[in-house]
Amino acid sequence: MDIIQIVGIGIVSTVLILILKEQKPVFAFLLSVFVGIGIFLFLIGKISSIIHVLENLALKTEINMIFLKTILKIIGIAYIAEFGAQIVRDAGQEAIASKIELAGKILIMVMAIPIITVIVETVLKLLPA
Template sequence: MNILSISVLAVVTVIICVMLKPKNAEISVMLGISCSVIILIGVLTQVSAIVTTINQIIASSGISVDYIVILLKSIGICLVTEFAVNTCKDSGSQSLASNVSLAGKIMVTVTALPLYSDILKTVLSLAGN
């Protein structure tokens, strides 16, 4: 799925949702969520190219695989969180969107804790402790 297809699908869906909202808000929300899921599935087919490139970078740079795993998990958490937050906002639930956003930030922080630990160890070793 290319960006032109995604954009056209999104714009057409928004137009239909705007027309449906006054008469049937529930269908409008479901249509918007359905379109979002279709776009997400279409984009996820590109993940294999990303993984291949990251594997090449790891092989050529000597970066620890653990760091790459943390990076990929964090990116995944951010993408899922953004999707959920936007869906909540579109459905009119700002407080739920804020809670999901906070949960995503906490999960990224927890995921990165091993990285913080390694950085602290490196700093302490450079300081001579």
């Protein structure tokens, strides 16, 4: 069970961070960042298998791969922005964390424009003239 390992690592690192925070706050922050990156790297294989399944589904249903890749990029932007904002928030920089989240939202909108355009064009074609 991967989740048990992840939770175990999280709990142990949290205790270590709480102990380090008293003596060396910089090391506590670095440990927090490294544990977060470590958990992410641990999940890379799972993410890869999800992407592979979605690609196979898109091929079977003959969905344009550009749309799938765009959606996967949007999901990636959302996760990376959230991860970055949480790390910055852990360092006590709420204002910068908010800006990271804002940037993520704007980049998602930029990436979504082609998909939104196709949806609107499809709906307009379906409406009676």
